[in-house]
Amino acid sequence: MNSTIAELNKRFKAALVAAFGAELADVDPMLVASSNPKFGDVQANVAMSLTKRLGLAPRAIAEQLIQQLDLSPYCESPTVAGPGFINLRLTREYLEAQLQQMHQDERLAVPLAKQPQRTIVDFSSPNIAKEMHVGHLRSTIIGDSIARILEFLGHDVLRLNHVGDWGTQFGMLITHLRESYPDALTTANALALGDLTTFYKQAKQRFDTDEDFQVRSRQEVVALQSGNADTLKAWQLLCDQSRLAFQEIYDLLDVRIQERGESFYNPLLSSVVEDLAQAELLVEDQGAKVVFLEGFTNKEGKPLPLIIQKTGGGYNYATTDLAAIRYRTQQDQAERVIYITDAGQANHFAQVFQVAARAGWIPAHVELEHVPFGVVQGEDGKKFKTRSGETVRLKDLLEEAIARAYADLDARLIAENRSEPEEFKTQVATAVGIGAVKYADLSQNRTSNYIFSYDKMLALQGNTAPYMLYAYVRVQGISRKGSIDFANLGADRAILVQDEMERTLAVALLQFDEVLNTVAVDLYPNRLCQYLFELSQTFNQFYDRCPVLQAEEPLRTSRLMLCDLTARTLKQGLTLLGISTVERM
RNA sequence: GCUCCAGUAGCUCAGCCGGAUAGAGCAACUGCCUUCUAAGCAGUCGGUCGCAGGUUCGAGUCCUGCCUGGGGCGCCA
Numbered sequence: 139m140n141s142t143i144a145e146l147n148k149r150f151k152a153a154l155v156a157a158f159g160a161e162l163a164d165v166d167p168m169l170v171a172s173s174n175p176k177f178g179d180v181q182a183n184v185a186m187s188l189t190k191r192l193g194l195a196p197r198a199i200a201e202q203l204i205q206q207l208d209l210s211p212y213c214e215s216p217t218v219a220g221p222g223f224i225n226l227r228l229t230r231e232y233l234e235a236q237l238q239q240m241h242q243d244e245r246l247a248v249p250l251a252k253q254p255q256r257t258i259v260d261f262s263s264p265n266i267a268k269e270m271h272v273g274h275l276r277s278t279i280i281g282d283s284i285a286r287i288l289e290f291l292g293h294d295v296l297r298l299n300h301v302g303d304w305g306t307q308f309g310m311l312i313t314h315l316r317e318s319y320p321d322a323l324t325t326a327n328a329l330a331l332g333d334l335t336t337f338y339k340q341a342k343q344r345f346d347t348d349e350d351f352q353v354r355s356r357q358e359v360v361a362l363q364s365g366n367a368d369t370l371k372a373w374q375l376l377c378d379q380s381r382l383a384f385q386e387i388y389d390l391l392d393v394r395i396q397e398r399g400e401s402f403y404n405p406l407l408s409s410v411v412e413d414l415a416q417a418e419l420l421v422e423d424q425g426a427k428v429v430f431l432e433g434f435t436n437k438e439g440k441p442l443p444l445i446i447q448k449t450g451g452g453y454n455y456a457t458t459d460l461a462a463i464r465y466r467t468q469q470d471q472a473e474r475v476i477y478i479t480d481a482g483q484a485n486h487f488a489q490v491f492q493v494a495a496r497a498g499w500i501p502a503h504v505e506l507e508h509v510p511f512g513v514v515q516g517e518d519g520k521k522f523k524t525r526s527g528e529t530v531r532l533k534d535l536l537e538e539a540i541a542r543a544y545a546d547l548d549a550r551l552i553a554e555n556r557s558e559p560e561e562f563k564t565q566v567a568t569a570v571g572i573g574a575v576k577y578a579d580l581s582q583n584r585t586s587n588y589i590f591s592y593d594k595m596l597a598l599q600g601n602t603a604p605y606m607l608y609a610y611v612r613v614q615g616i617s618r619k620g621s622i623d624f625a626n627l628g629a630d631r632a633i634l635v636q637d638e639m640e641r642t643l644a645v646a647l648l649q650f651d652e653v654l655n656t657v658a659v660d661l662y663p664n665r666l667c668q669y670l671f672e673l674s675q676t677f678n679q680f681y682d683r684c685p686v687l688q689a690e691e692p693l694r695t696s697r698l699m700l701c702d703l704t705a706r707t708l709k710q711g712l713t714l715l716g717i718s719t720v721e722r723m
Numbered sequence: 724g725c726u727c728c729a730g731u732a733g734c735u736c737a738g739c740c741g742g743a744u745a746g747a748g749c750a751a752c753u754g755c756c757u758u759c760u761a762a763g764c765a766g767u768c769g770g771u772c773g774c775a776g777g778u779u780c781g782a783g784u785c786c787u788g789c790c791u792g793g794g795g796c797g798c799c800a
Contacts, residue, residue, distance in 0.1 A: 166740080168740080168742085170739085170740095170742090171739095173742080173743065174743075174744095177743075181742090181743090183741095183742055186742070186780065186781075187742090187780095189780060190780080196780075219743075220742090220743045221742085221743075221780075221781080222780095223742080223743065263800095265800080302800065305799085305800075306799085307799090307800095400800090423797080424797075424798085425798085426797070426798055428797075428798085434725090434726080434796085435725065435726085435796095436724095436725080436796075436797080437724055437725065437796080438724090439724085439725080442725095442796075442797080443797060443798095444797090445797055445798045447798090448797095448798045449798065450798090452798080454798065454799075454800080455799075455800045456800095458800090459800095480794085481727075481728060481729095481793095481794065481795090482727090482728095482793095482794050482795060483794095483795085483800085484726095484727055484728075484794085484795075485726075485727065485794095485795055485796070486795085486800090488727090510727095510728080512728080512729080512793085512794095513793080513794080515793095519792095546762095550762080554760090581736085581737095582735090582736065582737090583736080583737075583738095585728070585729080586728085586729065586736085587728090587729080587793070587794095589735070589736095591735085594735070594748095594749075597748090597749075597762095598762040599748080599749080599762065599763085600735095600747090600748040600749060601735095601736085601737090601747070601748050601749095602748085602762095604762060605748095605762070605763095607762090608760085608762045608763080609762095609763090611760075611762090612759080612760070612762095612763085613759095615759060615760055616759050617759095618759090619759050619760095620759075656739065659739095660739070662739080664736095664737080665737095665739070668737065668738095668747090671747085671748090672747090675747095678763055678764065679763095679764070679765095681759075681763075681764085682763070682764045682765085683764085685758075685759075686759060687759050688758075688759080701759095722760090723760090723762080
């Protein structure tokens with residue numbers, strides 16, 4: 139449909155010039171999808187906007203404009219309505235031809251980007267020696283979906299996990315490891331850090347209460363930074379153990395990501411300081427090396443500094459992030475760098491981006507984007523915690539969702555007198571449970587806070603994963619019932635758009651590429667969710683009103699093709715959200 | 724004190740460069756299973772878009788001020 143809008147745009151521009159003269163060549167016809175189906179498929183809002191410029195009534199402008207409009211073969215004759223809207227309705231022949239094209243194309247007629255961009259999506263980013271928790275949920279889910287969408291559109295995407303694998307906290311972790319698990323350093327696989335959270339807490343507690351421990355920890359930090367072999371080994375061990383735990387979660391979520399943690403940038407930090415000094419941005423202030431920011435002020439109204447090197451020579455996260463920006467633009471040759479973090483870091487990124495820009499590390503064609511999201515809240519509206527007030531472990535959260543989906547399914551099977559093998563139940567419960575968690579998150583505008591509710595996300599009706607999975611299953615039900623092989627319906631068979639219901643479904647299907655392109659620009663996956671939900675609803679209406687298997691040929695095959703197109707679009711869309719489909723449920 | 728984000732139906736949320744009577748879902752109520760899975764469909768009820776100004780032919784959307792909630796604000800990430 140994108141190409142359709144583009145073509146209609148050209149026709150409108152030509153008509154504007156023909157009707158009102160060449161000076162209107164640059165006017166945007168303001169074509170958008172119709173606000174209401176009764177107004178057709180597309181509407182042009184340009185007439186109202188020209189009232190002043192042309193000194194004419196908007197309706198008169200619209201009337202004159204449509205006299206010059208040639209919209210064949212796309213649209214039927216345009217009509218003018220209300221204060222001057224121009225309403226367009228796509229022709230049946232055109233819709234049928236477009237659907238045919240979509241049906242024959244593996245990619246559902248979604249074109250590859252004309253200018254593929256080297257894109258980095260920086261997401262998830264848990265901390266070594268800590269368990270992944272609910273705070274990592276949104277970044278991981280949203281980041282993965284954005285990466286999937288950009289990849290599908292043909293961009294060259296590098297998914298990076300900027301894990302917290304460096305810094306002062308490793309002093310206490312390594313010291314605790316050495317003292318409490320001495321075998322781990324000498325014996326292979328002696329360490330079973332079953333519960334990283336407990337390990338971290340123990341270390342933290344000793345650090346907070348034992349002064350000698352603190353001293354030894356600080357020494358370990360120095361040892362780590364100076365590359366002491368023994369210390370590095372302990373560090374490596376902690377990282378490896380954490381990776382195993384992370385990977386379990388990523389496998390469950392079906393998320394691919396490449397690790398490039400903070401330690402990766404460690405050797406580059408000193409040159410960041412040098413570069414900033416060279417660029418004459420670096421200032422010594424109260425013992426630290428800082429860059430004073432433009433547009434950020436402290437409580438006294440004076441420019442706020444960004445600390446690059448702490449008193450005593452240490453670096454902090456701003457330094458690492460600056461090193462990462464420089465590396466990504468210079469070594470990775472990234473053209474677009476997308477950071478998926480909570481909204482609380484908005485200031486930090488604005489500051490770091492500013493310094494990077496002033497240092498000259500961001501070429502004109504490169505864009506850095508912070509993609510913020512709101513916090514996950516419990517049903518009481520407060521920060522999401524367990525009943526005992528602890529942070530919710532991601533693993534527990536996901537397992538709970540699967541368990542609940544399983545219980546729902548089981549109860550339903552019993553109620554319907556169905557019997558299914560264990561493998562089936564587990565598979566469906568996993569798809570539904572994980573899908574529900576992901577969909578609930580993605581379907582909301584990411585900038586707002588999000589209230590986590592198992593009951594709502596697993597609800598069988600409404601804008602949920604189960605509803606959409608069910609719509610998909612319904613199509614597969616038709617193919618089973620009629621022993622239809624969707625892959626071999628025959629490329630020569632025609633798709634007919636006769637019934638108004640078929641037409642509505644056709645128009646919805648053809649909007650898929652448009653939606654994906656919008657999401658690729660704005661990075662709001664909830665638009666894709668909204669689209670898939672509406673497509674599911676439209677399909678369910680079609681399913682309700684238009685018999686498929688009982689229809690006479692050639693209508694039967696035509697409707698089967700519409701079903702197949704719907705299923706493929708749903709499946710592709712859900713895949714781009716990171717949600718897997720099932721054939722039966 | 725400064726700053727960022729949010730405030731839309733009883734609840735959870737959409738609303739894409741400003742465009743037609745502000746849309747869903749849930750909840751409540753009413754219908755529809757001899758017909759492809761009713762995890763569905765059709766319908767009813769429900770809104771001073773936080774408040775007050777302003778810009779505009781037109782404002783939920785843009786601007787200003789205020790109120791409420793959440794986050795951030797020099798050596799944590």
